[in-house]
Amino acid sequence: MAVPIENKSTCYWCFKAVKWIPVLFIVTFVAWSYYAYVIQLCFYTVEGPVKKILYLVFYHLFFFMFSWSYWQTIFTDIGRVPSKFKIPDADFETVINDSNSLEVQNTILNNLGRYLPIVNVTVSGGYRFCEKCRIIKPDRAHHCSVCGVCVLKMDHHCPWINNCVSFTNYKFFVLFLGYALMYCLYVSLTSLPYFIDFWRGDLTGIGKFHILFLFFVAIMFGVSLMSLFFYHCYLVSENRTTLEAFRPPCFRGVGPDKYGFHIGRYNNFQEVFGDNLKTWFFPISTSSGDGIEYPLRSLLQGSTYHSMDNTQNSTRDIETETSKLNPVQTEISIL
Structure with missing residues (x-):
């Protein structure tokens, strides 16, 4: 039961504020990386207007998609139970x-x-x-x-x-990991030549230290993000959550089954990203379903996990779940 605002203690609000510290840590590093890359690297270090423009255009593309995905992941309301x-x-x-x-x-x-x-x-x-x-x-x-x-x-x-x-922001989270990884890779690769110049002694001024740390931070975060991003790509392909990967869900009359929600890798992908190719890589809501009911592997194979001790309801569940997929999807074999 929710506690009325007037009854919430100071400790509650302190705890709420402390939870934002990791987010502020990330935002601080991102803001500094923007300054280091745009000002110190592109404006003061990179030579040639064409090269500067190309660096800045692609940088802002990755920066915008990364920031948009991160914002959506943070501020999308979690899916609450009806x-x-x-x-x-x-x-x-x-x-x-x-x-x-x-x-x-x-x-x-x-x-x-x-x-x-x-x-x-x-x-x-x-x-x-x-x-x-x-x-x-x-x-x-x-x-x-x-x-x-x-x-x-x-x-x-x-x-x-x-x-x-959760259901409401999982697509945004996966996109955030992907764009953050691309952002780190782009920054590290484009700053690599100037990082080498630093060790050769060809860079001067305070900006060289910004470039040095920019390269190291991009590599450090990139390595961390790589494993996490590919792990969640695997989870999407298997239609599992992190919790389900550690403990398979139990189904009525069947027991634990880690493949219970696996309806084919392409269908699994569409369940998270939607069926419109044009919106797959944008952090907008396109996930299929309502977060309450999900297509089951067994339903596509002609059997069902009984949600009720009623044969008529089981048959109705099969028809309902199968109707969620289009005719082409239902013919796709379970991988």
């Missing part, structure tokens, strides 16, 4: 008070969840629920202890963006 998943107060109290009785818990949760689009369950086969948010968790949703709420398709909480990476 109210239809909320457990009524009376039922919630019964579930908590009878926490030692799995039968009572399961009976109440089954009655509440039988009409919800849920296929993910606990290891024991029951509905997943959150005691803090008082909800039945939708598929792929998890509670973030930092944000204090359950988040749709939660990947992880990232301190460098002071936000959860």
